[in-house]
Amino acid sequence: MTQKIMAFECNIDSRGKAFRLRIGIIALAIGIVLLGIVISGIIDIKYAWLVPIGIISGGLFSIFEARMGWCVVRALGFRTSL
Numbered sequence: 001m002t003q004k005i006m007a008f009e010c011n012i013d014s015r016g017k018a019f020r021l022r023i024g025i026i027a028l029a030i031g032i033v034l035l036g037i038v039i040s041g042i043i044d045i046k047y048a049w050l051v052p053i054g055i056i057s058g059g060l061f062s063i064f065e066a067r068m069g070w071c072v073v074r075a076l077g078f079r080t081s082l
Contacts, residue, residue, distance in 0.1 A: 010069035016082045021066035027059030 012020070035052035037043055065071055073080055 008068045008070045011074045012065075012069055012071045012082070016071065016080075017066045017069055019082045020062045020071070024059045024062030024064075024066060027055050027062060029059075031055035031059055 031052045031054075034055065035049070038048045038052060071080065
């Protein structure tokens with residue numbers, strides 16, 4: 001049985017790469033600050049750590065998209081402005 005491997009074909013231009021890189025860096029910074037706030041105990045909500053982890057994960061994925069020149073939304077067939 002053979003498995004089909006998805007190829008990361010470049011589907012965004014340099015403007016799209018730059019935009020995704022900026023958004024990824026901003027999200028990563030915000031997520032780290034929020035994680036510091038949660039860890040320090042300023043916010044005392046049981047599952048508050050899920051928000052910064054989600055933001056950090058999204059930022060890292062955006063940086064990955066910028067480095068690969070690949071956008072998951074475009075790969076699914078949707079048109080994006082950048």
